[in-house]
Amino acid sequence: MHSQSFQRIASLVTTVTFILLWFGAPHMFAGQWKAGFASTVITPSTPTWMAGYASRNRPADGKVNELYAKSMVLQDANGTKFVLVTTDLISVPYPIRDYLQQHIKSQYGLPPESLMINCSHTHCGPEIRMTRWSLDGLPSERLKGAQHYLASLQAKLSGVINAAVKKLEPVQVTYCRSRCGFGMNRRTLRNGSYSNFPNPDGPVDHDVPVLRITNNQDVIQGIVFGYACHNTTIGIYQFCGDYAGFAQEQLETSYPDAVAMFVLGAGADINPYPRGSVELAKTHGKTLATAVEAALMTKQNSLPAKLTLHYGRATLDYSDAxxxxxxxxxxxxxxxxxxxxxxxxxxxxxxxxxxxSHYDAPIQTIQFGDQLTLIALPGETCVDYALRLKAELGQPHLPGRVWVAGYSNDVFAYIPSRRVLLEGGYEAGDSMKYFTTVLQHGPFAQNVEERIIRKVHELLKTP
Ligand SMILES: [Zn+2]
Structure with a gap:
């Protein structure tokens, strides 16, 4: 055969083989994802004051279990990186976000939209004080403790990202979900006003969304899971990750090669019930971990290795000063x-x-091709946001593919929906007096919900 015709046929065979592989066996290309995971203990090593309940009058005197910061670095087929940091902490103060944003920029050239930070909102973690008003009038011993902890925390957070980057390896990423029921709405109308009391008729979000990341040997390397419920089973004087900590612990026992990462949802007006003891926190943790394991038994939806990341700000006005x-x-x-x-x-x-007069709150969207949209909302986010966004953005042929996280990137106040704002009570604005990272005089204006929802649509370019 003439060598040129041979080359032409050989090239045709290669092309046909490539097309057949591309369309016939998509799993062969699923390895386009890369991921790395890392985890580090962030429990204070010296007596430190705790965050979550203003009535506490002394530092912690021990620990029930360790607190962790964890990181997942995910890289798609184009090399776009998404860095997720989760923490067993009360909050994500904006200076922490600024610090890590600067870190990923200087170390890896990554833009702000590549970083998402979520806190479990455990009320048995250390206080984090680093701004003008959170340091105002602080006794010198407590100030020293706060500064000491902050320095070690920052080093550990940037370190855990670096460690995850170093572990990047080819992976498959699938999405699945289940449900879990211990979170109950906590706003009950009694004697004309809303108080903190279990309300079985109030709105909830019982979704448990799960990302499952396996390596080429099909070993689970990471489990990222969400739930929308205050992490407040307990309020003791010992450090503890509460139900979210126990759930992560159980998953890491069941899957010893995996880092399990909890992402708190829009659960500001939802509490775990019953509550009040470490035993109950363990029970809820086990219940949530079991829900994650149930999700892992369902059909695994392979996510295409294509990330679209957006990060913007919604201007939230306050009511009249x-x-x-x-x-x-x-x-x-x-x-x-x-x-x-x-x-x-x-x-x-x-x-x-x-x-x-206003606060510019960060809003973030992370799209996995057209298969999953993760929305990261700031503040202590009320459940109406998750329910509304899932209704507005959900696709009938892909149920459950909208994941709404709250408590992300900047936790500076409760973020009530318009309904909650008009009803009044703690989440509506009564809680403002307890927030000091950002000093705010009172409730948000009535357009707070529209500003946030509009920004999400703007980032996703939906009509
Ligand atoms: Zn809270």
Missing amino acids: PSKQQLTERSQSTNSYVSLHAKRLLKQLKEQGSLR
């Missing part, structure tokens, strides 16, 4: 939290000339 005279009156209140909040606002007024 109180006058100087109103603040002066409040500063005389017999309620020490009300008076301290008013005194700080008076200082803010003096130092800055005005109170905050």
Whole structure:
């Protein structure tokens, strides 16, 4: 045969083989993903004050289990990287986000949309104080403790990202989900106002979304799972990851090669019930881990190695600010939290000339091809956001492919829906006096929900 014709036929055979492989055996290309996981203990090593309950009057005196920071670095077929950091901490203060954003930029040239940080919101973790108002009036011993912890925390958070990057290897990524029922709405109308009491008729989000990441030997390397429920089974004086910590612990026991990462959903108005003991936190953790294991038994939906990442800000207005005279009156209140909040606002007024009129809150979307959309919302996010976004963005032929995380990237206040805001109560604005990372005078304006939802649609370019 003439050598040119031979080459032509050989090239045709190669092309046909390639096309057959491409269309006939998509699993052969599923390895286009790469992922790396890492985990590090962040339990304070010295007596440290705890975060979550303002009434605590002394530092922690031990631990039930370790607190962790964990990282997943996921890389798609084009080399686009997504860095997820989860923590057994009360909050994600914006300076922590700024610090890690700077870290991934300087070390890896990654943009802000590549980073998502979520906290489990355990109320048995250390306090994190690093801004003007969170340090205001802090006794020097407590200040020293906070600074000491912060320095080690920052090093560990950047270190856990670096460790995950080093472990990047070819993987398959699948998505599955199940349901879990111990989270119950906690807003109950009693005597004309909403109080913190289990409400079986209130809205909930019982979805348990799961990412399962396996290596080429089909060994599970990572399990990323979500649930929308306050991580507040307990409020003791010992460090503990609460139900989310126990759930991760159980999964890492069942899958010894895996790093299990908990992503808290929009569960600001949802509590675990029953609550009040470490035993119950363990029970809820086991229940959630069992729900994840159930999800892993269902059909695994292979996610295409194509990430589309967006990060933007929604401007959230506050309602009308109180006058100087109103603040002066409040500063005389017999309620020490009300008076301290008013005194700080008076200082803010003096130092800055005005109170905050708005806050630019980060909104993030992570799309896995057209198969899964993960939305990361800021603050202590109320459940209505998850229910609305799932209804608005869900595709009938792909049920359950919208994953809404709350408590992400900047946890600076409760974020009520319009319904919760109009109903009033703790999540609507009464809680503002307890937030000090960002000092805010009162409730958000009534358009808070529209501003957030609109920004999500804008990032996803949906109509
Ligand atoms: Zn909370």
